[in-house]
Amino acid sequence: MFKILSGIFILSGITGVISLLLAIFNFIKLDRIKGIKMLKFTGISIIILCLSALGANEFLPESYKVSQEESPNEKHEEKPVAKVESTKDATWQGKVKEVAFFNSTPSKKFDTIEAYAKKYPATKAEIKEFEDYIVAEYKNKKYLADVQNNEYMLGNIFKAYVVNRYYGEEETPINDFVFGFYQNSNYTFKGLESINSNAIKYNERQMDKALTAIEN
Numbered sequence: 001m002f003k004i005l006s007g008i009f010i011l012s013g014i015t016g017v018i019s020l021l022l023a024i025f026n027f028i029k030l031d032r033i034k035g036i037k038m039l040k041f042t043g044i045s046i047i048i049l050c051l052s053a054l055g056a057n058e059f060l061p062e063s064y065k066v067s068q069e070e071s072p073n074e075k076h077e078e079k080p081v082a083k084v085e086s087t088k089d090a091t092w093q094g095k096v097k098e099v100a101f102f103n104s105t106p107s108k109k110f111d112t113i114e115a116y117a118k119k120y121p122a123t124k125a126e127i128k129e130f131e132d133y134i135v136a137e138y139k140n141k142k143y144l145a146d147v148q149n150n151e152y153m154l155g156n157i158f159k160a161y162v163v164n165r166y167y168g169e170e171e172t173p174i175n176d177f178v179f180g181f182y183q184n185s186n187y188t189f190k191g192l193e194s195i196n197s198n199a200i201k202y203n204e205r206q207m208d209k210a211l212t213a214i215e216n
Helices: 002-028 032-058 062-068 072-076 092-100 106-119 124-139 150-167 173-189 198-215
Strands: none
Touching: 092 106, 092 150, 106 150, 106 173, 124 150, 124 173, 124 198, 150 173, 173 198
């Protein structure tokens, strides 16, 4: 049925165009009677054209109708958004390891890990864990034993920065001690000071005083 109506639609369209052209031609020749007849044929063709179009629409295949309308699921379906990794999505250990293997200078690695530490949401338990670790590494004289070990040094810098950020400007023995640890790790890792330089030794003397206050 759809094909038949489509055929009528096309035929009516052609007939209407031809009738309109003949009507115009007859009016030009001043034959008004024939022109009016042709206009009548044009009107009839247009009516048939409209009716066949409406009828054909009723007999459209269902698959075609569905394809023309957006389904509700398709309309409201949200496109997947790329996940942005937050500070909590990965462990700090993983971040330190990742930065340690960057093909860049120690200064750039330091800047990257410090930027990460600035936003790291440490818990009180982690602060205590980092403090105990820093004190232990200093007391066993291991913290500057291998300043070429990127992962180890960056891990120490990260922990010290997080602890100092937690205490802020508070002047306490543990905060002073950790700050000295941070400075010495920073300077030796970036090659600004040797492990036996006067600046490093001065910081260690201050750290020893703070350590005595911590333990007493």
